[in-house]
Amino acid sequence: MTGLHERHLAVSPEWLALYYRHPLELTHGEGRHVWDADGTRYLDFFGGILTTMTAHALPEVTKAVSEQAGRLIHSSTLYLNRPMVELAERVAALSGIPDARVFFTTSGTEANDTALLLATAHRGSNQILAMRNSYHGRSFSAVSVTGNRSWSTTSLSPLQTLYVHGGVRTRGPYAELSDERFVKACVADLEDLLGHTRGVAALIAEPVQGVGGFTAPPDGLYAAFREVLDRHGILWISDEVQTGWGRTGDHFWGWQAHASSGPPDILTFAKGIGNGMSIGGVVARAEVMNCLDANSISTFGGSPVTMAAGLANLSYLLEHDLQGNARRVGGLLIERLRALGAGLPAVREVRGRGLMIGIELVKPGSDDADPDAAAAVLEAAREGGLLIGKGGGHNTSVLRIAPPLSLTVAEAEEGAEILGEALRAAS
Template sequence: MSNPSEPSNPSGPSEPSNPSELIHRHRAVTPSWLAVYYAEPIELTHGEGRHVWDSQGRRYLDFFGGILTTMTAHALPEVTKAVAEQASRILHSSTLYLSSSMVELAEQIAELSGIPDAKVFFTTSGTEANDAALLLATSYRRSNQVLAMRNSYHGRSFTTIGITGNSSWSPTSLSPLQTLYVHGGVRTRGPFAELSDAEFIAACTADLEDLLGQVGGNVAALIAEPIQGVGGFTSGPDGLFAAFKRVLDRHGILWISDEVQTGWGRTGDHFWGWQAHAEAGPPDILTFAKGIGNGLSMGGVVARAEVMDCLGANSISTFGGSPVTTAGALANLRHLLDHDLQGNSRRIGALLSGLLRAADLPMVREVRGRGLMIGVELVDSSGEPSAAAAASTLEHARELGLLIGKGGLAGNVLRIAPPLSLTAEEAAEGAELLIEALRRAQAESTDRATTDPSTTDPSTTDRSTADRSQERDPV
């Protein structure tokens, strides 16, 4: 079992830093809205495999991977070797010059994407990738009307905030886009929750048809996460976006699949999230980021050539597809494919989900997700979303030596997304730690309700806690 007080390995810092001093300095020079986890924030200094160490030498089992970004492993030798070798030659050149590693990576991604006649444009983040996808779609269709899913999140730029269907992550209503929101992102809550899967898909598709019938002008695209990340790892049934795509195709509307969190085999069943909806064919545009770089700043867009080439002005990327990031990403992708980490995600994800479901804890409303993309939704004694329970569990998990994330519209969903190389032993260990953290949070909730009856009323306590939590809850 992970020991939070275990000494750091030799690669760590020789002199532990002072976290209290660092957080004071952090708050003095960074925006108030730049969130950090924990009542006593920690600094992670190094990692190996599925473990990380903080500046005090405490070791943690990492079940969040820097927000689903450490895809294969911390300090993966193949990646560190590729980065070091490339850095010793040249760090930067920009897209104004040819790059063998960029071209080779683009070729592999184009082939893996499933999009015919595909071209690839590299960016430095998922936000930038989605921004570029929206530029392509609106330019191609000559329209600023965009369909998005309720409860969605696509980035922090001005444009991507304009298509975010989650009020906790939307600081402004101003946008260059006219965004229209459709149903389907959340299966177990909302007006269609009690329907069968087939009825749910039919109802959401009818909603889409009705919406399009009332819109003036040409809609450019539908952008959707196959599994909503920040929204709490929610999704509609398999086949939902295939049904949507048949409608979109009739209107000439493009489908953008946001694979920033679902790509590269994380869901286990598929390499891309869109493949759970493949009956109608691939998306027109696919965006990616996070896991492909394994911590290096990389994102990108894949699109049919006619869509990718539609821009009528010059453009470059100063840092997108840099020699260092593409060399590291190539090594990372090769490792993932050579070691069948998608298959490992499917097997170990099923094991981990099963262990969490078997715990049968009262405040756990649902364990959901696919592969190593698992959401644990928490509620209070009345069945209402409990951000307080999620925040408490997050703290207890850290104390026990486990790092997890959280999200959801109400801030009440634990997000479990370890590196895809997670072993069965580590999954069992992490499940044990998380279940203990949940039990401690459950006991706290019971004690709080016993000493202060008002805490059982979500309108007086839990909802305000959710609001405060989401104001400072990282992606």
């Protein structure tokens, strides 16, 4: 055990998890690579949990941060803030939400917490619909709408939460149905659920479940849900903390895979927009955003430094068509990984979209999740020079692959080769 690890254990909560038997101290990064304290270089296929979205040490972002820090680091939302207004204007225009208003926070948890506050205040109800296997953050309210038991740390709640089918396509009672019948069954379940309650405030849903193992419903499910929600006056909150900014390749936002229903009433974002700087936020149409009848500010949300980073990062993302790169390189990587997994009985499924890919592992000859195998692959990949993540609703048995969106074809091939060797070694 290293000295830093011992010091960490002495001052940190027991539940503050670390990856690897011998935890890593990362000291610096460049592009799609990071280095540890021993000087070992790794290809980064997890990006600090999908947060280093464009590249490590991206010059455009570091320059913007440095220049803004040299002028003014902090002011709070009590003062006019040019970088905040400029980023809000761009996010509002990109959101697809008409007459949009934007409120910045410091994390995805805080963004979802704010969205729940808005929805319950607007509807005058504390009833929330959420998806099974979902994850929305670690605050008291966000935990209470998290449908993944591994991350739901308390049964106490300020909200009455009802969980809906549909977020997991290949497990559960509807897994064997065709996509069309799957959607119809989930809609029927939603209709039945609403028949037993009244005054629900909102449905909160990730278009692709992140912590849940990068699982998603068939395209169009949330459009079908939206028809039901609209009849009941229920708001739709799209949690885009992990799916936003083009990561799925096909769309800029995850909700656009269900676009026949139009944009959500509320959209939350975080992670990649700051490329590592602490930015989250909420977008909602003015009627919803303005429903609060008491004062509310943010001390650190909209910080001039983080806003400068977000502006530079968003400009880089759009100017270099990183969404298109995620689609092209991600498509190649998914096919490569599916080919590798085809001959391995421990690989149940390789799924994903763009540069958001999950590999679900099971005990060979069964459909039982195998978290031990996932942990072994994580270790073996590190030994090979590759950093990946893990998650899933069935005992953390899904390998999560989410590199920076500037990933090259050569790096995708390199990572796939290392991952293939790690999978074979663990098998």
